[in-house]
Amino acid sequence: MTKKTDSTLKKSIYRILDANINRLREALRVVEEVARFIVGDKKCTQDIKRCRHTVQKILSQLSIEEHQIELCRDSQNDVGKNIKSESEANRNGVEDILMANLHRAEESLRVLEEFFKIYEQDASLQCKKLRFEIYSIEKEMLKKII
Numbered sequence: 001m002t003k004k005t006d007s008t009l010k011k012s013i014y015r016i017l018d019a020n021i022n023r024l025r026e027a028l029r030v031v032e033e034v035a036r037f038i039v040g041d042k043k044c045t046q047d048i049k050r051c052r053h054t055v056q057k058i059l060s061q062l063s064i065e066e067h068q069i070e071l072c073r074d075s076q077n078d079v080g081k082n083i084k085s086e087s088e089a090n091r092n093g094v095e096d097i098l099m100a101n102l103h104r105a106e107e108s109l110r111v112l113e114e115f116f117k118i119y120e121q122d123a124s125l126q127c128k129k130l131r132f133e134i135y136s137i138e139k140e141m142l143k144k145i146i
Contacts, residue, residue, distance in 0.1 A: 014072035024108035
């Protein structure tokens with residue numbers, strides 16, 4: 001691996017942020033749909049919806065210039081785009097879908113928490129807080145689905 005220039009490194013970090021922001025939003029939407037339409041739980045649905053809105057609030061408060069993160073996206077050249085795991089192609093039911101997406105959200109928040117420490121310390125702390133909220137939601141949803 002060659003040493004990256006500051007601007008190249010910044011672009012790479014923005015790509016990490018972009019991938020994890022998208023992964024987080026997608027995962028929370030799947031969890032919300034399970035809570036709403038399968039579990040039929042109003043409180044869990046509201047809690048997940050609130051989490052989605054919290055993500056948007058965190059992003060709207062970033063000092064990073066608007067759309068700079070998205071402008072660094074390079075989907076065509078992403079070395080990980082065609083790497084697949086066996087488990088990601090198989091789901092044995094709604095519980096698997098729920099757990100995969102809860103874990104995806106938690107992992108994304110952890111990545112955001114770490115990389116926001118470089119530019120956005122307050123956003124990092126908010127991601128940590130939100131991650132622990134999702135741990136609690138996970139526990140509540142598991143009680144209702146298994």
